[in-house]
Amino acid sequence: DGGITQSPKYLFRKEGQNVTLSCEQNLNHDAMYWYRQDPGQGLRLIYYSQIVNDFQKGDIAEGYSVSREKKESFPLTVTSAQKNPTAFYLCASSAQGLPRYEQYFGPGTRLTVT
Amino acid sequence: AQSVSQHNHHVILSEAASLELGCNYSYGGTVNLFWYVQYPGQHLQLLLKYFSGDPLVKGIKGFEAEFIKSKFSFNLRKPSVQWSDTAEYFCAVTPGANNNDMRFGAGTRLTVKP
Secondary structure: OOOEEEEOOEEEEOOOOOEEEEEEEOOOOOEEEEEEEEOOOEEEEEEEEEEOOEEEEOOOOOOEEEOOOEOOEOOEEEOOOOOOOOEEEEEEEEOOOOOOOOOEEOOOEEEEEO | OOOEEOOOOEEEEEOOOOEEEOOEEOOOOOEEEEEEEEOOOOOOEEEEEEOOOOOEEEOHHHOEEEEEHHHOEEEEEEOOOOHHHOEEEEEEEEEOOOOOOOEEOOOEEEEEEO
16 A cells, blocks of 8 residues: 555644654655644644655744655654644655655644653 | 634534535635535545646535636535534635645534424
């Protein structure tokens, strides 16, 4: 089955700790994305990567970091510098080369920081 | 700033009622338009998309959307909703040449009463 997996589904952390969210895809997509979903605000782009070893900041990158060492993996680290980290995080991927490809989404990780 | 607006935050309908969810965007140039759906506990799925051609687009599960360029709108419709359509619906837009800049509306929560 082709798709995007995110783990874990629920994650709890204490304030001040960094936490890494996993995202893996087996769709052979070049581009991968991280979004944050908050109630009433839709999805906001944190980071995206068009190719291995390259990534770009989205609208709300502050307090987050990413890496793209492998085509199929795009982990997101929520650092202690993120002021309001409790949210639902969605990973997505898309084919590259043409602008007309839709993004495919993973099931999401709900992060709660107390 | 470029944005996507979904004017209805929460819509409540009875089964068999007709549905129309509004979506307006503020991009001035060529756009690609999408509607995604998020069923309770599931990941975002693509309902339909518009790139060019016939402005009336048919999607899955009986949904359709009409692109009206002069109104910068891409409203989602379904003639007769079912209880299983209860979900959150997101309109999304990418500029014509850049799939990495997908902007989402805040979402509309649809509740269908049996």
